[in-house]
Amino acid sequence: MKxxxxxxxxxxxxxxxxxLTTQSTTLNNTQYSFNSRFEDGVGTxxxxxxxxAHSGCFSMQLSAFIGEAGFVADSIQTKCDIDFQNGxxxxxxxxxxxxxxxxxxxxFQELVTKAEKNCPxxxxxxxxxxSSAMLV
Incomplete structure (x- = not known):
């Protein structure tokens, strides 16, 4: 798959x-600029x-590991903070x-660590x- x-x-x-435009067109001529990257400009x-990508991939991987352990998640919410410094x-x-x-x-914590290391x-x-994780 590509x-x-x-x-x-x-x-x-x-x-x-x-x-930016994605194959699925979920992003379709989505604006980005110097201002949206380094300041507070409009766009991604x-x-x-x-x-x-990381939060979505991780959440799916965690769900798979939860399922393998015999559980089903009602919900998984993952926020990803990317730290961009000096390029x-x-x-x-x-x-x-x-x-x-x-x-x-x-x-749960074991599965979070496993997903953190193994999501693509x-x-x-x-x-x-x-990561930091809590059951709610």
Whole structure:
């Protein structure tokens, strides 16, 4: 399976603007710019998209491991904070809240750590990855 996205950039790095379009068209000429990346401009940015990819991938991987352990999650909510410094992503922190009937906190924490290390986006990122998780 292969997936793709396309970026189009026009102009200089600071004054220019770009658009992003994904194969599914969920993003369809979605705006990004220097301002949306480094300031508070309207639009998305690569780090935000990495955060979305990591939180989504992790949540699905955690759900798979929860299922393998014999449980079903009512909900898993994952926030990903990407730390971008000096031109590099230096860390990704996952904050997880989950509602899983019948699971112990010990088992849940073990599965969170397993998912943190094994989701495909975690494997792709060459950075420090951490998480904090709580059952609700």
């Amino acid at each position: 997936r793709n996205a396309t970026a189009v950039w026009k102009g200089s790095v600071k004054e220019g603007k770009g658009t 940015n690569p780090e935000e998209l990495v955060a979305a 590099s992503i230096v860390s990704s922190h996952l904050t997880v809240e989950a509602k899983i009937p019948g699971i112990t906190n010990e088992t 986006i975690s494997k792709l990122l060459n950075t420090a990855i951490s």
